[in-house]
Amino acid sequence: MQPRDLPQPYRSQFESYPPSAKLVYLALVADGPMTQGQLAEETMLPPRTVRSALDRLERDEFVTSELYIPDARRKLFDIALSETPDTS
Secondary structure (H helix, E strand, C coil), X not given: CCHXXXXXXXXXXXXXXXXXXXXXXXXXHHHCCECHHHHHHHHCCCHHXXXXXXXXXXXXXXXXXXXXXXXXXXXXXXXXXXXXCCCC
């Protein structure tokens, strides 16, 4: 789901995110599921910045994570498929 497609107040919440979190989200929208390392490489952001962005996006249910089968020590991140993220 593109940020412009988010209903209010979720769009307002997304717009308040730092540019790094927006970039991570847009990379997932454009390229599909990725690990934290892949996102750091794709966005050219430091791994720590990507981790912080993913934590925030996952907490607010804009992205989801699951076990990365090739390496169980990693997670695979993707955009959430729900129409309205839960902000409680």
